[in-house]
Amino acid sequence: MKRATQSTETPQVGRSVPRLESWLKVTGRAEYVHNLRLPGMLYGKIFRSTVAHGRIKRIDVAAAQALAGVYRVVTSREVREVIPDPYYGPAFHDQPILAIDKVRYVGEPVAVVLASDPHVAEEAVHLITAEYEELPAVYDEVEAMTSKAIVHEVLRPAGTFPDLKHLKDRKNTNVALEFRLRRGNAEKAFRDAHRVFEHRFSTQQVMHTPLEPLVSVAESTESSLTIHTASQSPSFVRIEIARLLGWPENKVRVRVPFLGGGFGAKLYIKLEALVSVLSLLARRPVKISLTMEEQFFTITKHASTFRIKSGVSKEGRILARECEVWWNGGAYADIGPRVTQKSGFTAPGPYDIEHVAVDSYALYTNLPPAGALRGFGIPQLVWAYEGHTDLMARELGIDPIEFRRRNLLREGRPQATGTVMKDAALEKVLERISVLMEWGKPFDRGAGTIRKGRGIAIGFKACVSPTTSLAAVNVNADGSCIVYCSTADMGQGSDTAMAQIAGEVLHMAAESITVVHSDTDVTPYDMATLGSRSLFHMGNAVKLAAEDALSKLNVLRKELGLAADCPIPDIFKKKYGMQAGNVAGAGSYIPSYKSPDANGLTDNATPFWMVGASGVELEVDTETGKVRLTRLVNVADVGTPINPKIVETQISGAAIMQLGFTLHEKMQFDAQGQLRNASFAEYKIPGMLDLPASMVNEAVVAEQKTGPFGGKGVGESGTFGVSPAIANAIHDAVGVRLTALPLSAESIWEKLK
């Protein structure tokens, strides 16, 4: 991708501006909550459940409380002195700040020790004992549908989502949400089809493992709270903490500096409610920094099972598709119900299929909670439908790219919900993969014990909707500019992109613009930094705010009788007689949206589509099952890149992360629901040596007409195709089909035997 280096070069958009915070990051001076220390601050260490499902009979904190240096030990009893109903969550109010009456997974927080010295707090945690009456537990998402082990006696949907209201007070079920879509008549179409194929795929539970583990600090007065937190959703944190305390929003201030990675782990409430209560109880600032191990007990990616069935015509057209998806949400719903619905409706894949039936289930189990992880459920779906696509093409004797070409959704055609595809470069992306893979050329299949194969996969995603972003742009009397927005820069480069967008409107170099980090007392509301929504939503809000500031400057120029190109400082000098004053522009953006009807249908499901595809060439050692990637090609539709270099890094980074979820990573539980590998010594994330021998990352030439300067989100698109492309290539190399992730050497070798 092209990279310009001239800082004064215009336009600002489309230029590979180095990240604004580059100096801070290469000198170790970037601000993270990890670094924060406040006067009088106490450290909290968490005592966690050792059983997967049980009634709490007794918690003995006496020895911990007696340890020298311990300030206080807190259990749910003390929590309830501050918050009588201490249950939180974005979709369900199901998660207690500390376990009440019951524990629902191994690792659930039960008590906290506070001390000035974190080592003392940790020592004291080991002195706490708890007794549980163990209850039957359920771990598998499909078993959870019918299991007698019930994780939550009563469902507690949050009032925020109208489509969950009917679930209120529902009893004796582990199904937190059931999403259903029916279009056409799949059953009849299966009867008429030339061939019918049915497969079952599964994915494993994994963790985001941001290298800055989850961390929050709260400081309080008698009637106000400031929370410094590594959060992707400061506005949500403010609203939810205010709700829990029964306070107005203006008494809760949430500040977020840089994040040392997020990937969906740092969304909604994680440690924020806990540190808030602890600070209010202790009347001192409280910090909780999780260890890497503890992160695995906090939030994870859904394990899933997907049954997919397709009816195909003689000509190789997919006529009907039935999808049944079970999402393993763990003990608390977090955002799982949204994953179930918002991803569920794309389960049939990016194909033009007339008859579709989807059932997508969010399930409670006795495992650590699952939420969003770089794709909001999409990588799990693409894994299944692209493996299925490949298997069908193979059976039908049709080239896999040709088979996709015949069935791909074209611009203007309705997707499963009935929403018409717009600005989704599916064809371009598929064709580009074909070209980069030199698909038409003969392919060396290897010899002896090293066999070679290749495979491709394509996926798509609808951006979550409807969500709101607000921004403000301030132009100072010297002509310098500040952007205020609550988007969290967790490495995706949002500060830089927002500065480029504001700079483009105001004809200023992006490097000269300051972007103020989230502070809910200062920066306007934003739904959250998630699901690749920020560049589009916040980008539009920043653009509107900058345009508002520009038009106010132009009005001033006119009022003061100044020339249309009069420099900004001269406007203020003329107006106020000196360097004084400022002009503030405001922007707010919410796209139009229509809720799905009872059949899951709507003509406006999303403001934009993301498209991502991967092509893989690899070698399999038939003696060991070891896979070596020789080539990984990732192509995405990101609209028009605002910052080409950062876009390329995002596509590449997402693909490499997904490589870890494909080949190595898996949270391994024993029969009692105890996680056995909660550390980097036993849970392997990709390192330098895991890189494919060669890699290409590309954005196709495209435009999102409703996006800021043609741009849209990119953070997740690189993840979509990786896992199925690798499984398809393994099949191509050695004739072995794996339907469960991860694709370990062992699992391949087992099948080769």
Added chain:
Amino acid sequence: MRREIQFQLNGREVSAQVAPHESLVEVLRESFGLYGARESCGQGMCGCCTVVVDGRAVSGCLYLATLAEGASVSTIEGNEELDAVQQAFIESGAFQCGFCTPGFILMTRQLLDEQPDPDDEAIKHYLSGNLCRCAAYPEIIEAVKLAARKRRKA
């Protein structure tokens, strides 16, 4: 329990009161306000806590502070001006969230001191003990090669 140790920190003679169990990263943070070395995995597996002691990179989260007595310790905060490696990391866009970046930069300096012109394989092997969850690995490899060129020119 605490005792005073003296050592050189980024070229200056310093002293600190340390407890026997305290790690070097803790002492850098609590006594000197240096945050560039960060504890992440806590097991010496990720390289975020990299600190240079007597010219060798160590995992600061495992290295007991008391062992630094009399040693020369340097951190990412040590140099006033950006060096060739830091410049190369910026120009190559070799980071996203930045949390692992100081560790990678310190290891890259050590690599280039030992091998002024490493190839891709040498870079991958030398930096395999540093993890980047954002996976800016291709950009980091590009940055190491750019830094090598910058150093050779200088």
